[in-house]
Amino acid sequence: MSSTYGKVSVKQNSKLRNLINYRIRVVTKDGKLYLGELMAFDKHMNVVLGDCVEERISKQQLQKIIQNRGKQDTSKENNVIKTEKRVLGLVILRGEQILSTVVEDKPVLTKKDRIEETKKQKKQLNNQKRARKGKTDDSKGKIVKPTSSNGEKSTYNANNTVIPGNLRKFQPPPGFKRK
Numbered sequence: 001m002s003s004t005y006g007k008v009s010v011k012q013n014s015k016l017r018n019l020i021n022y023r024i025r026v027v028t029k030d031g032k033l034y035l036g037e038l039m040a041f042d043k044h045m046n047v048v049l050g051d052c053v054e055e056r057i058s059k060q061q062l063q064k065i066i067q068n069r070g071k072q073d074t075s076k077e078n079n080v081i082k083t084e085k086r087v088l089g090l091v092i093l094r095g096e097q098i099l100s101t102v103v104e105d106k107p108v109l110t111k112k113d114r115i116e117e118t119k120k121q122k123k124q125l126n127n128q129k130r131a132r133k134g135k136t137d138d139s140k141g142k143i144v145k146p147t148s149s150n151g152e153k154s155t156y157n158a159n160n161t162v163i164p165g166n167l168r169k170f171q172p173p174p175g176f177k178r179k
Helices: 059-067 111-133
Strands: 002-005 008-011 023-028 033-041 047-057 083-093 098-105 154-156 162-164
Touching: 008 098, 023 047, 033 083, 047 059
Parallel strands: none
Antiparallel strands: 002 008, 023 033, 023 098, 033 047, 047 083, 154 162
16 A cells, blocks of 8 residues: 655555655744754664755744634635745754654665665765876875885984884883882
């Protein structure tokens, strides 16, 4: 059995983990609506939404609705509810505040497309790292330790004695007393 929300068909018993990357609408206790891409959630129902837009009813509009509650006015001016929208971007919603979640739209990319996209991004990142390091074909991944001005790979301590390699004598912080 499946339910249709808008143009998306989702199984009735589908779990939230199957809805990762779907666009969902989250209703909170304070009456705000958050519309965004489900990126993550946890056992407390804390939700991470990407590209999130917040919709809310202004206080003045809410007061008008409360005042006109008893009256039955059929004019369109009084029945129109104006909402304020704000673009938030990446949002973390506390699970304690969430009343309901509704699927709005399917993911923009399929799973296969998302995997290919992440592979491309990793490849670009590795290429950028290699370019920053100045890695060339003749170095072949070897690590070259820095050398001193005369070519020796050693350091000197305060007594001008040579310490081999990168081993350095322990230097206590200022004010440290040994017993």
